[in-house]
Every structure is written in structure tokens, then in C-alpha cells.
Amino acid sequence: MRRKVSGRPRSVEAGYSSPKAIRGVHPSGFREVLVHNLMDLEAITSGEAVRVAHTVGLRKKLAILQKADELSLRVLNPVGVGDSEFEEPEETGL
Numbered sequence: 001m002r003r004k005v006s007g008r009p010r011s012v013e014a015g016y017s018s019p020k021a022i023r024g025v026h027p028s029g030f031r032e033v034l035v036h037n038l039m040d041l042e043a044i045t046s047g048e049a050v051r052v053a054h055t056v057g058l059r060k061k062l063a064i065l066q067k068a069d070e071l072s073l074r075v076l077n078p079v080g081v082g083d084s085e086f087e088e089p090e091e092t093g094l
Contacts, residue, residue, distance in 0.1 A: 030074060041067050049074040 001011045017023070026032050030049035035041060036056060041064065044050060050073050052061050068075050 026076060028074070028076070030076075032076065035064060038063060038067055041071060041073065044071075044073055049076050051076045052078075 001008050004011070024031065026049060028049065031047060032051045033040070033044050033048045034053055035044075035050050036053045037060065041050065050064070050068050052064055052075065056064065065075060065078055
């Protein structure tokens with residue numbers, strides 16, 4: 001690659017980065033803001049979306065999702081929260 005021999009992958013050079021206007025923008029068109037607690041939600045403006053940090057526990061994540069819903073903010077990673085894994089099992093009558 002260093003010698004730029006034909007048949008090898010192209011090496012990274014100046015000019016391969018994306019335009020500054022879209023750098024760091026989520027494919028949905030929003031800028032991502034990492035949120036660790038409820039206070040972080042207050043600083044989010046329009047044109048920004050919430051990404052809940054992976055270190056946040058379930059109880060705090062549910063509170064963040066509820067507050068984001070009240071503020072009509074978009075959450076980029078709400079998957080897996082409040083699913084059926086935490087519901088009471090049904091009695092089968094056996």
C-alpha cells in the first residue's frame with residue numbers, strides 16, 4: 001500500500017474526510033449528544049438527538065426516555081428498554 005502498487009487497497013490521504021458541514025452528523029440528520037443523566041437533557045436544542053450512554057442503568061435510562069418524550073426529543077438508542085424481559089411471567093395453569 002505504501003508503494004501504491006496496482007492491485008492493493010488505496011492508502012488514506014488528504015481529501016478522504018467528509019465535508020465539514022456533515023461531519024459528526026447522524027444519518028437521520030441530527031447531531032448526536034451523549035446523555036448520562038436528566039440534567040444533560042436540558043442543554044439539548046433543536047437539531048440534536050439524544051444518545052443514552054451505555055454506562056447508564058435501566059432505572060435512570062427509563063427516566064431519561066420519559067423526560068425526552070416529554071420534551072419531544074429524538075432518542076437514537078431506545079432499543080431493549082422496557083421490553084418483555086422485565087414483565088411478570090404468565091401463569092400457564094400446569
